[in-house]
Amino acid sequence: MPSIKVLAEREEKGVRFTGGHTLCAGCAEPMVVRTVLNAIEDPVVVASPTGCLEVASSRFPGTAWNVPWIHVAFENAAAVISGVEAAYKALQKKGKISRRIRFVVFAGDGGTYDIGLQALSGALERGHDFLYVCLNNEAYMNTGVQRSSATPKCASATTAPYGEAIPGKPQERKDLTEIVVAHGIPYVAQAAVSHLIDLANKVERAMKYEGPKFINVLTTCPLGWRTPRDSAIQQSKLAVETRYWPLYEVIEGRYKINYKPKERVPIEEWLKTQGRFRHLFRDPRGKELIAQIQAEVDRRWELLLEKEKCFGVQA
Amino acid sequence: MRKAITGHKAVAEAMRQIEPDVVAVYPITPQSEIAEYYAEYVHEGVVRTELIPVESEHSALSACIGAAAAGGRVMTATASQGLALMVEVLYIAAGLRLPIVIALANRSLSAPINIHCDHSDAYLARDSGAVQIFCENAQEAYDYTLMAQKIAEDEKVRLPVIVNLDGFTLTHSVQVVDLLPDEVARKFVGELKPLYPLLDVEQPVTWGAFAMPDYYFELKRAQQAGMEAVPEVFLKVQKAFSQISGRPYSGFFEGYRLSDAEYVLVVLGSTAGTAKVAVDEMRKKGWKAGLLKPWLWRPFPAKEIADALKNAKVVAVLDRAFSFGSMGALFEDVASALYACERRPVLVNYIYGLGGRDTSVPDLIKVFEELPKIGKTEWALRYIGLRE
Numbered sequence: 085m086p087s088i089k090v091l092a093e094r095e096e097k098g099v100r101f102t103g104g105h106t107l108c109a110g111c112a113e114p115m116v117v118r119t120v121l122n123a124i125e126d127p128v129v130v131a132s133p134t135g136c137l138e139v140a141s142s143r144f145p146g147t148a149w150n151v152p153w154i155h156v157a158f159e160n161a162a163a164v165i166s167g168v169e170a171a172y173k174a175l176q177k178k179g180k181i182s183r184r185i186r187f188v189v190f191a192g193d194g195g196t197y198d199i200g201l202q203a204l205s206g207a208l209e210r211g212h213d214f215l216y217v218c219l220n221n222e223a224y225m226n227t228g229v230q231r232s233s234a235t236p237k238c239a240s241a242t243t244a245p246y247g248e249a250i251p252g253k254p255q256e257r258k259d260l261t262e263i264v265v266a267h268g269i270p271y272v273a274q275a276a277v278s279h280l281i282d283l284a285n286k287v288e289r290a291m292k293y294e295g296p297k298f299i300n301v302l303t304t305c306p307l308g309w310r311t312p313r314d315s316a317i318q319q320s321k322l323a324v325e326t327r328y329w330p331l332y333e334v335i336e337g338r339y340k341i342n343y344k345p346k347e348r349v350p351i352e353e354w355l356k357t358q359g360r361f362r363h364l365f366r367d368p369r370g371k372e373l374i375a376q377i378q379a380e381v382d383r384r385w386e387l388l389l390e391k392e393k394c395f396g397v398q399a
Numbered sequence: 400m401r402k403a404i405t406g407h408k409a410v411a412e413a414m415r416q417i418e419p420d421v422v423a424v425y426p427i428t429p430q431s432e433i434a435e436y437y438a439e440y441v442h443e444g445v446v447r448t449e450l451i452p453v454e455s456e457h458s459a460l461s462a463c464i465g466a467a468a469a470g471g472r473v474m475t476a477t478a479s480q481g482l483a484l485m486v487e488v489l490y491i492a493a494g495l496r497l498p499i500v501i502a503l504a505n506r507s508l509s510a511p512i513n514i515h516c517d518h519s520d521a522y523l524a525r526d527s528g529a530v531q532i533f534c535e536n537a538q539e540a541y542d543y544t545l546m547a548q549k550i551a552e553d554e555k556v557r558l559p560v561i562v563n564l565d566g567f568t569l570t571h572s573v574q575v576v577d578l579l580p581d582e583v584a585r586k587f588v589g590e591l592k593p594l595y596p597l598l599d600v601e602q603p604v605t606w607g608a609f610a611m612p613d614y615y616f617e618l619k620r621a622q623q624a625g626m627e628a629v630p631e632v633f634l635k636v637q638k639a640f641s642q643i644s645g646r647p648y649s650g651f652f653e654g655y656r657l658s659d660a661e662y663v664l665v666v667l668g669s670t671a672g673t674a675k676v677a678v679d680e681m682r683k684k685g686w687k688a689g690l691l692k693p694w695l696w697r698p699f700p701a702k703e704i705a706d707a708l709k710n711a712k713v714v715a716v717l718d719r720a721f722s723f724g725s726m727g728a729l730f731e732d733v734a735s736a737l738y739a740c741e742r743r744p745v746l747v748n749y750i751y752g753l754g755g756r757d758t759s760v761p762d763l764i765k766v767f768e769e770l771p772k773i774g775k776t777e778w779a780l781r782y783i784g785l786r787e
Contacts, residue, residue, distance in 0.1 A: 142609050143608065144610040147608065154607050155608070156464050156465070163465070167461065167463060167464060167467075170420075170449035170462065171470060171471030172469060174420035177449075185598060206454030206455070
């Protein structure tokens with residue numbers, strides 16, 4: 085498993101994602117990107133859809149990418165990487181390329197949960213050999229914090245603002261990780277930016293499998309979550325401790341929860357530190373809504389425990 | 400080798416001979432048979448292509464973009480709504496200067512939904528930055544599919560090329576097509592020289608960068624230069640193809656009994672075949688009738704077409720699609736082309752054949768008979784075969 089030392093050595097040997105990008109101060113995305121890329125030893129080709137990472141890393145004539153990288157549009161990163169991977173296979177068959185190359189997508193939740201879901205599902209079903217990493221910051225941050233299907237219930241987003249009539253986003257977040265699991269691909273996981281060694285281990289394990297691999301990484305966004313710039317790691321840690329964002333893997337259909345918080349930390353602890361939920365602590369409806377959020381967190385956690393029990397990794 | 404085959408089979412045979420590295424395709428009437436034939440070649444092991452049976456046309460072209468940027472030779476095929484879904488990424492394929500050949504089985508756009516031929520799909524992609532070629536018959540569809548690959552991959556061009564063939568009329572009807580021997584076709588198409596491929600991991604390249612007002616304009620100007628290089632390359636490729644095939648392709652359009660013609664039809668695609676019969680009929684009656692059939696529509700060869708039409712008396716431009724709120728797109732092209740000529744014919748615009756409405760020889764004879772009565776250029780549409 086890649087230790088911090090190994091990751092640091094690889095970073096020193098050749099930085100794959102360089103500084104000089106224009107991501108916000110305190111953004112968690114570069115940490116995830118560098119950790120994932122350093123956890124893969126082989127050469128990589130990366131695709132990204134439109135989004136924060138794309139805009140901030142590729143302003144012509146500069147680039148933050150020291151690996152081959154392609155952006156085409158918002159909804160099609162999985163289709164684009166399908167084409168890259170297929171060309172690689174074809175050129176291999178014709179003897180025009182011999183070295184091993186790995187294929188990675190970094191995409192936001194908008195480009196994954198919403199507009200890119202069809203292309204993702206297609207690529208998973210066809211079985212292309214690639215790793216898809218969702219940098220899930222739970223809203224359309226690049227365009228100004230509009231709600232996505234990854235946005236949690238009651239969060240205030242610019243297209244689902246807190247209002248007298250409707251207090252933030254009315255719907256629960258989509259459970260995309262389980263939707264991906266249903267595709268029956270070899271490796272699916274949830275990870276968080278606060279647990280980087282866990283993430284690196286997951287990438288390394290994922291890359292042992294031929295076929296599609298998917299990791300949904302909670303990637304905190306101080307701007308959109310309205311939290312202090314130096315809080316990305318704490319925010320992510322709390323999301324894990326409150327069981328809002330369980331760290332788990334589904335390897336060849338078998339569940340493994342990587343971390344089970346010993347104490348039950350109420351979801352309130354996480355909600356109250358974020359500006360996007362501030363209204364829940366002022367509005368008279370807040371208490372009831374927090375209870376609903378807690379109930380859903382509990383329901384999903386219990387269900388996950390059940391799944392691990394019934395379909396856990398065999399000893 | 401002469402074979403009685405459909406237009407679909409003709410295109411599929413050209414694709415088999417080209418043997419692209421990647422074909423990404425999604426089924427749609429009337430294109431599906433190209434996908435089916437090609438899938439058969441792949442599954443029978445006749446070609447080594449990676450076939451990506453995508454979940455939409457948007458993903459078809461997106462996968463083609465990825466594969467082309469990776470350094471592979473790629474092709475796809477579509478029609479109608481499928482092209483409409485592709486259009487977002489078609490602009491990007493052109494902006495990224497990727498040589499992707501797209502066979503387009505021309506079909507009307509909804510609503511109302513209709514599966515038959517007109518050119519509204521091709522017109523939708525008019526300003527996309529893709530080169531567009533129109534074919535009159537299955538032979539031309541075969542020939543231009545091979546030529547399109549050469550045009551698209553020329554280093555001066557490097558743009559997507561759409562080969563238009565009329566849905567059903569060409570795709571599904573059986574015609575005699577003269578196929579080149581495989582080795583001759585392969586030698587003609589040659590090897591693709593990838594430029595800045597993604598798979599060259601030693602020299603990492605950023606594709607699809609973000610350009611702000613300080614660079615966007617210059618990058619789009621460079622794209623226009625690619626389009627401006629097409630005519631010269633088109634003629635060069637035609638010449639090389641004529642030598643190996645014995646079929647005399649020369650020029651951006653075919654003129655049929657055009658040099659001394661007073662009354663001329665300008666028409667794209669398969670209706671040109673019908674128009675040739677109508678021209679012959681009119682000639683028999685002593686009319687100086689002629690036809691101009693553009694092969695190359697984008698970029699539009701304005702000067703050459705104006706030179707060929709300027710001495711006519713009346714020119715009827717036939718558009719197989721509306722450009723709602725304007726005259727037909729082909730009419731606008733021809734009218735603009737003639738603007739700089741001192742001597743100009745009278746122009747008239749007919750809309751015809753929408754949603755597969757048949758256009759017959761008598762229909763076109765009727766058009767010819769109307770032309771002498773038209774005294775000056777008309778800025779109102781006329782229709783062929785429409786009940787009003």
